Amino acid sequence: MRRGTVALAGLLFATTASVSGPAAAESGRPPGEPGDVGALLTELRALHQQTGAATEAFNETEERLVEQRAEVDRLTARLADTRSGLADARRTAGALAAAQYRHGGAADLPPVLRLLLTGDDPARALHDGTVARRAASAQLAEISRLTEAESQAAGLAGEATAALDEQRTLVERQRAQRDEAHRRLDEVAGLLAGLDEERLTELATLEERTTAEAQREFLAEHPPTDDRPGSAAGQRALDWALAQRGKPYEVGAEGPDAFDPAGLAMRAWEHAGATVPRTSARAWERLPRVPLDQLQPGDLVIYHDDASHIAVYAGEGSVVHPPAPGEPVAVTPLAVLPVQGAVRPTTRA
Missing domain, CATH: 1.10.287 (Helix Hairpins)
Structure with a gap:
């Protein structure tokens, strides 16, 4: 190829x-x-x-x-x-x-x-x-x-x-x-x-x-609130996820050398002191949800009606994730896939 x-x-x-x-x-x-x-x-x-x-x-x-x-x-x-x-x-x-x-x-x-x-x-x-x-x-x-x-x-x-x-x-x-x-x-x-x-x-x-075009429509409906400071844990999760850029997508991988989308999200928040379910569907089902116009760095964006994809919100309308099989971990527009919603993990006391 x-x-x-x-x-x-x-x-x-x-x-x-x-x-x-x-x-x-x-x-x-x-x-x-x-x-x-x-x-x-x-x-x-x-x-x-x-x-x-x-x-x-x-x-x-x-x-x-x-x-x-x-x-x-x-x-x-x-x-x-x-x-x-x-x-x-x-x-x-x-x-x-x-x-x-x-x-x-x-x-x-x-x-x-x-x-x-x-x-x-x-x-x-x-x-x-x-x-x-x-x-x-x-x-x-x-x-x-x-x-x-x-x-x-x-x-x-x-x-x-x-x-x-x-x-x-x-x-x-x-x-x-x-x-x-x-x-x-x-x-x-x-x-x-x-x-x-x-x-x-x-x-x-x-x-x-x-x-x-999809990104413009999404941001018009859900304007980002990047002027609001996020949590220290969310920033730690995002920083860790960003450090994995360039690593390959691999089905079922949880790092350290390769990831699938849910594996990256889970490990990023693990390094921030929170437990995130291994699959995006479980994350969507179990974690506290957050309105899309109140996203903060580190929040997890869920995609598709079946909640089959997940990404870490990077601020300014972008996310970090391995977008698809064959694609390494990268920063992309948030609306690169149909958005289902977003969740915000909570750290352990």
């Missing part, structure tokens, strides 16, 4: 309807042929979003898998503790039974005859018998409780293990979806590589104009 083609492919995914359906229809060529620029751009844009969504789905499944494994470990430990307690209780019960056996059949005699035959102090014998009966009763109750607990723990552990197997299957499915999206993306990038320099320049100019 020629120098600059990969960068162009990464930028063109934001191109909107101005280069879609009608242009393809007018060309008279089937979608996918090198000359069908409108169809190629539309497919490229869709594939970038699909790849990001597949990556986020893969990351989300990985997170659920980690949680499921922790639950399996917890239930397995609970089962082991219950079985250990049950074994101790059964040993104690066996010792009581052995003690009764060693006293011959005295335990089965009426209390008055046992007193006459033992020759022990009557008061002590009555006390010991009462204690023994209470101990035996308590031990039987403990055995019953632990037996029921063992059954419940074993059932829960079995359910957790079954769920873990389902999660592993889901991970493989998501990985296959991610790999398929990347394969299709490579196909479209290959078609773009077949275009001549004049057409590439034309497409780049069109993309820049479209992005600039």
Whole structure:
């Protein structure tokens, strides 16, 4: 692929309807042929979003898998503790039974005859018998409780293990979806590589104009408030994210040498003392939301209706993120993708 083609492919995914359906229809060529620029751009844009969504789905499944494994470990430990307690209780019960056996059949005699035959102090014998009966009763109750607990723990552990197997299957499915999206993306990038320099320049100019227009519309509706000072934590997160510029996009990467969008956001705020979910969808769901006209440096901007992309707000209407597969961490206009909203992490006390 020629120098600059990969960068162009990464930028063109934001191109909107101005280069879609009608242009393809007018060309008279089937979608996918090198000359069908409108169809190629539309497919490229869709594939970038699909790849990001597949990556986020893969990351989300990985997170659920980690949680499921922790639950399996917890239930397995609970089962082991219950079985250990049950074994101790059964040993104690066996010792009581052995003690009764060693006293011959005295335990089965009426209390008055046992007193006459033992020759022990009557008061002590009555006390010991009462204690023994209470101990035996308590031990039987403990055995019953632990037996029921063992059954419940074993059932829960079995359910957790079954769920873990389902999660592993889901991970493989998501990985296959991610790999398929990347394969299709490579196909479209290959078609773009077949275009001549004049057409590439034309497409780049069109993309820049479209992005600039989207940016103007966004800022007109949500004027930036950069005159307001942000938090020290937000600035630390932004400074750290900016220091990663130039590092490559890699699916599932959390640094230090490569990142995906959510991995960069998570690590940036980790260095600022806050916990950010591993996926942009979880960040959108769990973190405090902030109006788009009140953005501060370090805030996290969420993109697409499915919240499948995330970027760190850099101030003055820009964000830092790896924009798409094949694109390194960079500062871009905030409106380079359809904006869903924004969230603001909170630092630990």
